[in-house]
Amino acid sequence: MSFDVGARLKALRALYGLSQRELAKRAGVTNSTISLIEQNRVSPSVASLKKVLDGLPIALAEFFTMDLGQENKTFYGADEFAAFSFGDTIDFRMVGGSYADRKLHMMQETYRPGGDTGEPLLSYEGEEAGIVISGTIELTVGAESRQLSAGEGYYFSTAEPHRFRNTTGAPCVLISASTTTTFHKGQAASGQPLDAAEAPPAMTNQGDATP
Numbered sequence: 001m002s003f004d005v006g007a008r009l010k011a012l013r014a015l016y017g018l019s020q021r022e023l024a025k026r027a028g029v030t031n032s033t034i035s036l037i038e039q040n041r042v043s044p045s046v047a048s049l050k051k052v053l054d055g056l057p058i059a060l061a062e063f064f065t066m067d068l069g070q071e072n073k074t075f076y077g078a079d080e081f082a083a084f085s086f087g088d089t090i091d092f093r094m095v096g097g098s099y100a101d102r103k104l105h106m107m108q109e110t111y112r113p114g115g116d117t118g119e120p121l122l123s124y125e126g127e128e129a130g131i132v133i134s135g136t137i138e139l140t141v142g143a144e145s146r147q148l149s150a151g152e153g154y155y156f157s158t159a160e161p162h163r164f165r166n167t168t169g170a171p172c173v174l175i176s177a178s179t180t181t182t183f184h185k186g187q188a189a190s191g192q193p194l195d196a197a198e199a200p201p202a203m204t205n206q207g208d209a210t211p
Contacts, residue, residue: 005086006040009052013038016056035098046086047118048160060084061097061105072099081108089115089166105178111137111166126180129155135172138165146199 013023013034020034027034029052036042044052050060062082077113082097091110096102111131121140131153138147140163141156147167148154156162158180166172 003064003083004040004048005044006038009034010038012056012058012063019055023052023055025055027052027054041046043086043088045116045118046090047120049086061094070159088112090117090181103179105180107174107176107178109164109174109176111135111164111172111174113166113169113171114173115164115166117164119163122158122164123161124180126158126178127155128158128176129153133173133175135166135170137166137172137174138167139163140165143167 009064013020016023019050020038021031024031029048029132033048034052037044037049046060049063051059053063064082076095081093081095084092084094089112093108095106096104132148132150134150135145136149138145139154140161141154142160142162158178
């Protein structure tokens, strides 16, 4: 089932009582950027979508999973993963998106040729580890950069600026685990929380389903 990014952004903007112009000003983007995304005329990168959402602000994880119920189930079928796609090059599948008080972010990540978490490099509190299942990924952490192939892995502090990029002609699949439960990958975590008076109404959760 495909996820309608444009419809979700438009609904959230209305929930916060913002015009396209007001959201654009908050996010530091043009009015046309908001309009094109809401009409699904462009497929935003992870970084550009996060920049827009910082104008609300709302985390990427909330954007895609806010209608998932809290349910501490143990087992998840393939159709019960929360799925996020960014353009034609990056797909993420998260296990346990509905788990109450979740303290771990566990994902299957697919980077097709050209897949890139983008500029600026990411930086946020936590740790991340992963193993490449197939293909090759270029991982940059601080001043270090390395091409990791199937069977190789990584472990680093996510406070270090980092970037994932597929520079090859074949897809790369990896399994990752992070100690942060906010979906930062593909963005610089710079959004500021709303004051209590500006907080939006609570959203109703409706069960664990793939967006």
